[in-house]
Amino acid sequence: MNWTTLVDVPTLKAHLDDPDWLVVDVRHQLSDTAYGERVYAEGHLPGAVFLHCDRDLSGPLTGQNGRHPLPDPAVLAERLGAVGIGPNTQVVVYDDAQGMIAGRVWWLLRWLGHTRVALLDGGLPAWLAAGEPLTQTVVTPQPRTLPLCLQSAWVSVDWVQSHLNDPAMRLVDARGPDRFRGENETIDPVGGHIPGAVNRFFKDNVLPDGRFKPADVLRAEWQAILAGAPADTVVHQCGSGVSACLNVLAMEVAGMPGSRLYAGSWSEWCADPARPVAR
Structure with a gap:
């Protein structure tokens, strides 16, 4: 089964050891752009990799193209592949901001043509409310190749x-x-x-x-x-x-x-x- 919108905590917990599943932490604050990396180091979901909203999920600023312009799709696909997202990867993304940042990853992957991506419903607060643990262990991703099939999104x-x-x-x-x-x-x-x-x-x-x-x-x-x-x-x-x-x-x-x-x-x-x- 593919999850394409939302995944709940019990479902994610049951798949934490599944090699075809990847958890992505994208916590971020506009007023403190180092926040995400800092709290990721303090504790994150087991097996989660980290992506930065500015560096990884946005393109170069020109002063005329907005604060978070779309990245070059080929560059984005390469970056996502480097953290372990391939054509068969079920991605689950979370933040601690009611999905504000996680939704960006969901949309970007769908723009690239990858539909096996879902938000953790309730994000980090839901995981903690269920009594599930965090870890400081940083995993070494297995790089994969993410194919491009751009959508008119x-x-x-x-x-x-x-x-x-x-x-x-x-x-x-x-x-x-x-x-x-x-x-x-x-x-x-x-x-x-x-x-x-x-x-x-x-x-x-x-x-x-x-x-x-x-x-x-x-x-x-x-x-x-x-x-x-x-x-x-x-x-x-x-x-x-x-x-x-x-x-x-x-x-x-x-x-x-x-x-x-x-x-x-x-x-x-x-x-x-x-x-x-x-x-």
């Missing part, structure tokens, strides 16, 4: 700008409601949102304990947000193309596949003062 800033008033695009912003309104903006130099976007805070997809809401609940909530717009017209964005990936995943869990990501997101959009801003 994202859109460019030019595409978004050319579809601002087009029903072929239903733009959904995953940032918190205050930042969406242009209030309390402490990360990007400009506050506000892309005209026509609606707001779905990525944290609204999960329960208080960090596990995803049931599929039928998610489906009802997303249908209300989209107001009849087909799933394949939905384009997700956030501040830098990271937390929006969790909205893509939530729609998949809800049985509403086909949405895409505007990877550059608000940090790319607002880098050009000629682009319109709504508040």
Whole structure:
């Protein structure tokens, strides 16, 4: 069986010694970019490897392409292969931020064409709440070759700008409601949102304990947000193309596949003062 959205703690525990399974730790904080490596060294799930959101999961910054631009797919595939992800690997990814960073890995692997990837439902808190242990042992990955089969999973800033008033695009912003309104903006130099976007805070997809809401609940909530717009017209964005990936995943869990990501997101959009801003 392949897991392509979520995996619970008992299932992961039962497969920790499975050579075809790989656990990936992607804990990260925007305000402290050394946080992930530090807490990984202090304790992580048995057998887990570590990937860094900036170095491993993002491309070079130009000042115009957002805070977490997409990496070159060939470079990304090589890096993921180096930590042990091959064509038959079941990847389970986790963080301690309600899936905000883990969703990026899920989306990136699917973009490359690798569908055997799932989030640990509830992340690290769920693992600890179940009484499961952490370790400081760092494993030596068995390198594999991850083939590329790129999917049409994202859109460019030019595409978004050319579809601002087009029903072929239903733009959904995953940032918190205050930042969406242009209030309390402490990360990007400009506050506000892309005209026509609606707001779905990525944290609204999960329960208080960090596990995803049931599929039928998610489906009802997303249908209300989209107001009849087909799933394949939905384009997700956030501040830098990271937390929006969790909205893509939530729609998949809800049985509403086909949405895409505007990877550059608000940090790319607002880098050009000629682009319109709504508040």
